[in-house]
Amino acid sequence: MQTRVDEIAAGIYRLSTYVSEIAPPAGFTFNQFLVLGDEPLLFHTGLRRMFPLVREAVARVVAPERLRYVAFGHYEADECGAMNEWLAVAPQAEVVHGHTGCLVSLNDMADRPPRALDDGAVIDLGGKRVRYLDTPHIPHGWDAGVLYEETTGTLLCGDLFTQLGDGPALTDGDVVGPAVAAEEMFRYSSLSPNMGATIRGLTRLQPKTLALMHGPSFAGDGAAALHALADDYDRRADTARATLNAA
Numbered sequence: 001m002q003t004r005v006d007e008i009a010a011g012i013y014r015l016s017t018y019v020s021e022i023a024p025p026a027g028f029t030f031n032q033f034l035v036l037g038d039e040p041l042l043f044h045t046g047l048r049r050m051f052p053l054v055r056e057a058v059a060r061v062v063a064p065e066r067l068r069y070v071a072f073g074h075y076e077a078d079e080c081g082a083m084n085e086w087l088a089v090a091p092q093a094e095v096v097h098g099h100t101g102c103l104v105s106l107n108d109m110a111d112r113p114p115r116a117l118d119d120g121a122v123i124d125l126g127g128k129r130v131r132y133l134d135t136p137h138i139p140h141g142w143d144a145g146v147l148y149e150e151t152t153g154t155l156l157c158g159d160l161f162t163q164l165g166d167g168p169a170l171t172d173g174d175v176v177g178p179a180v181a182a183e184e185m186f187r188y189s190s191l192s193p194n195m196g197a198t199i200r201g202l203t204r205l206q207p208k209t210l211a212l213m214h215g216p217s218f219a220g221d222g223a224a225a226l227h228a229l230a231d232d233y234d235r236r237a238d239t240a241r242a243t244l245n246a247a
């Protein structure tokens with residue numbers, strides 16, 4: 001396995017590790033995003049067992065000990081398995097997450113106390129500004145949230161738009177169709193009546209780039225892609241409700 005490093009927006013680097021054994025024959029990628037600034041932030045730590053690979057990839061861009069913030073979408077091994085390894089390597093690093101994640105998992109699991117962020121809170125990284133947004137249960141995890149980097153218009157969308165395969169680092173092609181196909185295959189989302197509305201709420205950001213944790217980054221009309229994804233989840237919720245009512 002090797003980790004590719006690509007700059008997908010100004011000062012935002014995608015570290016991507018392809019694992020052919022997951023969901024063969026297409027395989028699956030695990031991506032972390034390094035947001036450069038005076039105080040660099042890493043979104044997703046990578047799996048604990050991938051830490052040597054990801055650390056080496058970060059080192060190609062910035063000295064790992066300079067990391068100031070460690071953030072992720074929700075508490076799961078691919079999102080934050082190497083959290084404590086990063087805290088050990090970077091003495092100034094702080095885990096930042098929403099209140100739910102801190103109360104439910106991180107106050108106990110993180111080796112240093114995390115910083116709890118209000119919904120909508122902004123962290124100034126010096127040259128970059130990231131806004132934290134709560135998206136509870138979406139696509140899964142009570143503590144789920146996303147980060148939006150305001151200077152580049154990049155939405156770090158975590159597991160939203162998950163797709164299979166090892167595509168390019170950045171595409172302007174369709175990211176909705178492949179996400180619908182992956183949902184059909186994995187059923188990874190906590191389908192709920194408000195899922196479409198929560199995803200549609202992110203369209204007000206009008207993101208120029210969508211940074212997918214599992215898939216290529218997308219450059220283009222992020223709001224249109226979010227609308228289409230929200231519509232698909234509304235359809236799924238309607239179908240599930242109709243099926244239950246008919247039973």
Ligand SMILES: [Fe+2]
Nearest residue numbers: 074076140159
């Ligand atoms: Fe996840």
Ligand SMILES: [Fe+2]
Nearest residue numbers: 078079159213
């Ligand atoms: Fe994930």
